[in-house]
Amino acid sequence: MSQEPERQEMSQEVPEHCPGVSSEKAGKSSACQGCPNQNICASGQANQPDPDIELIKDHLKTVKNKILILSGKGGVGKSTVCGQISYALAAHYESENKQIGVLDIDICGPSLPQVFGVQGEQIHQSGSGWSPIFVDENLSLMSIGFLLPSLEDAVIWRGPKKNGLIKQFLRDVDWEELEYLLVDTPPGTSDEHLSIVQYLKPAGLTGAIIVTTPQEVSLLDVRKEITFCKKVGVPIIGVVENMSGFACPKCKVESQIFPPSTGGAEKMCEEMDVNFLGRIPIDPQIGQCCDEGKSFIKEFPNSPATQAYNGIISRIHKFVATSQ
Amino acid sequence: MEVDDQQISKIKKVFLILSGKGGVGKSSVTTQLAFALYEKGYKVGVLDVDLCGPSIPKMFNLENGVINQSESGWIPVYYDNEKRLGVISIGFLLNSKSDAVIWRGPKKNSMIKKFMTDVVWGDLDYLLIDTPPGTSDEHLAVMENIRSINYSDYSAVLVTTPQNLSVNDVRREITFCHKVGIPITGIIENMSGFTCPNCKDCTYLFTRQGGKILAEKSNCTFLGAIPIDPNLTRCIENGLDFLTTLKDSPCYSNIKEITDKILA
Numbered sequence: 001m002s003q004e005p006e007r008q009e010m011s012q013e014v015p016e017h018c019p020g021v022s023s024e025k026a027g028k029s030s031a032c033q034g035c036p037n038q039n040i041c042a043s044g045q046a047n048q049p050d051p052d053i054e055l056i057k058d059h060l061k062t063v064k065n066k067i068l069i070l071s072g073k074g075g076v077g078k079s080t081v082c083g084q085i086s087y088a089l090a091a092h093y094e095s096e097n098k099q100i101g102v103l104d105i106d107i108c109g110p111s112l113p114q115v116f117g118v119q120g121e122q123i124h125q126s127g128s129g130w131s132p133i134f135v136d137e138n139l140s141l142m143s144i145g146f147l148l149p150s151l152e153d154a155v156i157w158r159g160p161k162k163n164g165l166i167k168q169f170l171r172d173v174d175w176e177e178l179e180y181l182l183v184d185t186p187p188g189t190s191d192e193h194l195s196i197v198q199y200l201k202p203a204g205l206t207g208a209i210i211v212t213t214p215q216e217v218s219l220l221d222v223r224k225e226i227t228f229c230k231k232v233g234v235p236i237i238g239v240v241e242n243m244s245g246f247a248c249p250k251c252k253v254e255s256q257i258f259p260p261s262t263g264g265a266e267k268m269c270e271e272m273d274v275n276f277l278g279r280i281p282i283d284p285q286i287g288q289c290c291d292e293g294k295s296f297i298k299e300f301p302n303s304p305a306t307q308a309y310n311g312i313i314s315r316i317h318k319f320v321a322t323s324q
Numbered sequence: 325m326e327v328d329d330q331q332i333s334k335i336k337k338v339f340l341i342l343s344g345k346g347g348v349g350k351s352s353v354t355t356q357l358a359f360a361l362y363e364k365g366y367k368v369g370v371l372d373v374d375l376c377g378p379s380i381p382k383m384f385n386l387e388n389g390v391i392n393q394s395e396s397g398w399i400p401v402y403y404d405n406e407k408r409l410g411v412i413s414i415g416f417l418l419n420s421k422s423d424a425v426i427w428r429g430p431k432k433n434s435m436i437k438k439f440m441t442d443v444v445w446g447d448l449d450y451l452l453i454d455t456p457p458g459t460s461d462e463h464l465a466v467m468e469n470i471r472s473i474n475y476s477d478y479s480a481v482l483v484t485t486p487q488n489l490s491v492n493d494v495r496r497e498i499t500f501c502h503k504v505g506i507p508i509t510g511i512i513e514n515m516s517g518f519t520c521p522n523c524k525d526c527t528y529l530f531t532r533q534g535g536k537i538l539a540e541k542s543n544c545t546f547l548g549a550i551p552i553d554p555n556l557t558r559c560i561e562n563g564l565d566f567l568t569t570l571k572d573s574p575c576y577s578n579i580k581e582i583t584d585k586i587l588a
Contacts, residue, residue, distance in 0.1 A: 075345055076347055151492055224422060248527065249527060253523070255521060257552060259557060284527060
């Protein structure tokens with residue numbers, strides 16, 4: 001895979017109180033003394049607008065709605081929720097023949113090829129760019145998982161290399177016309193997140209869906225993610241609470257496996273003044289569908305989890321309709 | 325940076341807790357291991373290098389802990405009066421629980437370097453390093469520092485949940501270990517099954533035995549499985565003493581067996 005060179009070689013060793021390259025004080029603050037990047041920063045070179053941002057904006061103008069799937073915590077079900085929402089959106093727009101695209105920027109742990117059952121597929125390069133892999137008539141996926149020779153292959157990359165690939169994904173994937181582009185992210189608030197916002201915002205970012213589980217350990221990290229969205233100016237479509245309670249298949253009694261000791265996501269949403277999109281119960285069949293690459297909503301149309309997903313989809317539609 | 329060799333050489337063994345996937349319970353397993361070692365009478369340190377999502381302070385019920393600065397470096401926050409269990413996390417350095425650390429790689433690297441060179445652990449039998457998910461900046465930074473400090477004895481403990489999705493990410497983590505040269509102690513399967521408190525029927529929420537099968541396939545030691553215990557999550561949530569709850573939990577015998585295997 002070809003990797004474009006970074007525009008300017010920056011050293012990885014930076015002082016603890018680095019003001020950041022985009023800061024006015026870049027290269028000029030007292031912390032910059034002795035930093036190997038001081039001259040680059042002071043010259044303003046590192047803060048030049050990236051010419052690729054315009055290219056991305058132009059390339060994605062046929063994509064109507066761009067949505068980020070975020071969560072502070074790992075393993076709360078971002079990819080599962082992203083996968084099932086995509087399946088549901090695709091089913092919703094099937095009759096109108098409108099397209100849904102999914103971009104997986106979890107570079108170190110791409111799960112979506114598995115969730116969509118398209119593991120081992122190969123990406124084709126055409127004149128107009130990389131062709132995404134079609135999961136369904138109107139549902140396509142791009143992931144670094146397709147670019148790795150085997151399941152064992154690890155992508156051991158530092159930030160700048162990951163950013164380069166994200167940029168390539170945004171600039172070079174041939175999506176054609178899309179009603180929705182969902183971007184699945186890795187956990188945290190770091191390189192991938194800053195880059196995707198930096199590149200997508202000028203092209204028009206509809207907003208972010210934040211996924212969490214009910215317990216405080218997860219909400220702790222989600223609060224950070226909400227702070228992140230507010231800081232970088234990404235509208236929050238709402239919060240999805242995943243793995244909310246488990247009904248024992250034998251006795252039907254519901255247990256809270258991840259107890260909402262601080263009131264769960266709904267209360268946190270109130271506190272932080274963001275929309276609550278709904279809660280999805282734990283259903284072992286969801287995990288099984290993801291392992292087998294099937295659409296849970298199609299396989300189990302009457303399950304409580306499917307109804308939860310449908311409610312969430314209609315709230316997403318509502319947000320999108322009012323934001324346009 | 326000048327490293328005080330004498331101070332560093334007092335750590336007998338370092339365990340890195342790794343997993344490709346997030347939310348498989350790295351921090352929870354780290355905490356359980358730390359307490360199991362503590363109960364055996366060892367002196368234990370826990371270093372949380374998950375800078376964007378530090379869970380360790382909450383796990384040890386030390387959310388209000390403060391890292392003090394001494395002449396020779398940062399003093400860990402201690403769980404006990406005896407100072408046999410010390411904890412370092414970026415969580416102790418944040419002002420409020422919704423504060424976000426929005427840093428790119430280089431800044432994270434310099435923080436980790438500080439954590440690994442400037443903490444006054446004193447004599448330690450075991451240092452457990454809890455990592456964020458993935459195979460990126462934090463992991464490379466930890467490895468570089470381990471090498472430059474010359475820790476002689478270090479190895480990785482991998483954590484997974486049983487489903488395929490998680491197992492796939494751990495396969496990548498194994499490749500990472502081989503590539504950067506970390507010996508692997510073995511694999512722990514977390515959240516193996518859930519016993520309904522009402523009817524005692526055990527449901528496998530995330531399918532079965534993925535960790536065990538992976539260990540066999542990849543020639544790693546399978547260290548054991550830890551079931552889901554909502555009481556443990558509840559105790560972390562409510563800020564109760566983890567160790568007391570752990571001792572009553574069905575997880576405890578499993579974690580003790582796992583600890584014995586790790587130390588063997």
